[in-house]
Amino acid sequence: MSKIDVAIIGASGYTGGELMRLLINHPNVNIKYVTSRKNAGEDVSNLHPNLEDVDLKFSNPNPEDIDADVVFSALPHGASMKLVPQYLENGSRVIDLSGDFRFSDVGEYEKWYNIKHIHPELEAVFGLPEINREEIRDAQLIANPGCFPTGAILSSLPIVENELVDRIILDSKSGVSGAGVNPTASSHYPTCADNIKPYSIANHRHTPEIREQLRNFGSGNVKVSFTPHLVPVIRGILTTNHSFLIKDDVTVDDIYNLYAEYYKDEPFVQVLKDNKIPLLASVRGSNTCQIGGISLDDEDQLVIIAAIDNLVKGASGQAIQNMNIMFNFDETAGLKNVGLYP
Numbered sequence: 266m267s268k269i270d271v272a273i274i275g276a277s278g279y280t281g282g283e284l285m286r287l288l289i290n291h292p293n294v295n296i297k298y299v300t301s302r303k304n305a306g307e308d309v310s311n312l313h314p315n316l317e318d319v320d321l322k323f324s325n326p327n328p329e330d331i332d333a334d335v336v337f338s339a340l341p342h343g344a345s346m347k348l349v350p351q352y353l354e355n356g357s358r359v360i361d362l363s364g365d366f367r368f369s370d371v372g373e374y375e376k377w378y379n380i381k382h383i384h385p386e387l388e389a390v391f392g393l394p395e396i397n398r399e400e401i402r403d404a405q406l407i408a409n410p411g412c413f414p415t416g417a418i419l420s421s422l423p424i425v426e427n428e429l430v431d432r433i434i435l436d437s438k439s440g441v442s443g444a445g446v447n448p449t450a451s452s453h454y455p456t457c458a459d460n461i462k463p464y465s466i467a468n469h470r471h472t473p474e475i476r477e478q479l480r481n482f483g484s485g486n487v488k489v490s491f492t493p494h495l496v497p498v499i500r501g502i503l504t505t506n507h508s509f510l511i512k513d514d515v516t517v518d519d520i521y522n523l524y525a526e527y528y529k530d531e532p533f534v535q536v537l538k539d540n541k542i543p544l545l546a547s548v549r550g551s552n553t554c555q556i557g558g559i560s561l562d563d564e565d566q567l568v569i570i571a572a573i574d575n576l577v578k579g580a581s582g583q584a585i586q587n588m589n590i591m592f593n594f595d596e597t598a599g600l601k602n603v604g605l606y607p
Contacts, residue, residue: 269334269592272298272357274348276323278446280362281339282313283581289319291585291599293592297333299323333357335588339581343380349406350384358591359406360392360584366408367391367474377470391478392587394596395419395531401590409587410478412579413437413471413493416504418478419534419554420571421489423527426482429515430508430567435475435491437505440498440545443575451495462495469493500576501545506569510561517561520569524556532597533578533586543572550574550605552582574604 273284276299288294299309305325310317328351336352338345338361345363352359366389368374371382389408390400393415401407410418417435424430438461444452451457451464472491479487521540528534537543537557548555551574558570573579582600589596 268293268295270295270297270332271588272300272331272333272336272352273339274298274300274331274336274352275339275341275344276309277301277304277312278339279442279576280580280584281337282309282316283576284337284339284584285309285313285316285319285321287577287581287585287599287602289316293594293598296321298326298331300325328352329355331355331357335360335591337581337584337588338362342378346382346384346387350387353387353405358404360409360587360591361389361407362409362580362584364408364411364470364474366406367410368477370477373473373477377473392583393418393478394583394586394590395528395534396422396478396481398590401587402593404591407584407587407591409580409584411471411474412443412502412573412575413439413469413491413504414474414478415579415583416502416554416571416573417471417475417489417491417506419528420504420506420556420569421475421479421487421508422482423523424508424520424567424569425479425487427523428483429510429512429520431484431486431511432488432508433479433490434507435489435504436494436507437491438494438496438503440500440502440575441495442499443502443579444495457495457497460497463492464495466492498545500549500574502573502575502579503543503545504571506567506571508567510565510567515561517559520559520561520567524559524569528556533600543570544606545572545574546606547604548572548574548578550577551602552578552586552600553604554578 390404543555
């Protein structure tokens with residue numbers, strides 16, 4: 266099978282580095298462009314030392330000169346929307362890793378991101394394969410999900426679609442790499458180490474993304490509350506999903522069997538046998554979402570745990586999974602890595 270040409274825009278950050286790490290061994294891909302305005306001309310290993318033997322240099326071509334079958338836009342929110350229309354005009358299919366195209370209602374985006382959307386006419390498919398696989402196949406523009414919403418949505422879908430709950434409280438713990446490659450006061454080592462820090466309490470911008478997707482299922486009126494926490498690890502998101510059952514005579518075994526059946530054909534969702542508890546170390550470096558620890562207390566509170574690597578299933582790996590679907594490749598191509606435990 267012939268290879269497709271790939272462009273990675275904004276390749277100096279963590280998600281750009283992960284795209285390169287995963288794509289260099291993809292059997293159907295030729296990495297044609299890895300762009301960075303600041304680092305043009307430098308070897309990619311100057312910023313991504315794990316790619317020492319990779320023969321790639323950063324470049325800074327004009328957007329209209331990008332000639333690729335697929336463009337991964339790893340630019341920040343607000344910057345991506347300025348360039349995506351040009352890549353589409355060039356004839357490329359685009360997978361955007363920012364939040365710029367994740368909302369069906371541009372007003373929601375502008376409210377939560379505090380950015381004026383300059384291309385509200387562009388329509389994107391929300392790129393969570395487990396719910397939109399068929400739409401992804403023919404899409405020209407994919408909005409890759411946020412890292413928090415990926416674990417939150419996957420841990421919630423079966424109980425929402427089957428209308429077992431009407432309110433979900435999501436408590437997520439994220440590694441520091443989720444804050445991006447540029448250091449900030451909140452990601453400074455003395456601030457993060459030996460500490461757990463809740464942030465954006467009750468107003469995190471991934472909240473409406475989770476709500477919008479979950480409300481497409483079941484009765485469409487599930488209420489969602491989400492609070493993230495920064496924890497002193499590099500990679501990973503552990504989400505604890507709390508809800509109260511609204512149907513009688515539902516057991517833990519019923520919930521486990523529901524999840525096992527729901528995800529039985531999904532290559533990157535593991536519902537753990539014997540209801541083991543998902544671990545960040547078990548999914549590190551992989552495109553897998555593990556779900557387990559399903560528990561029900563004596564007041565009908567249901568607890569479900571999900572773990573992902575925020576840079577892989579939460580970003581770059583999921584973007585490649587979307588690419589595989591779009592180009593009719595094996596969906597697992599380039600993504601067969603198991604977790605890096607311990």
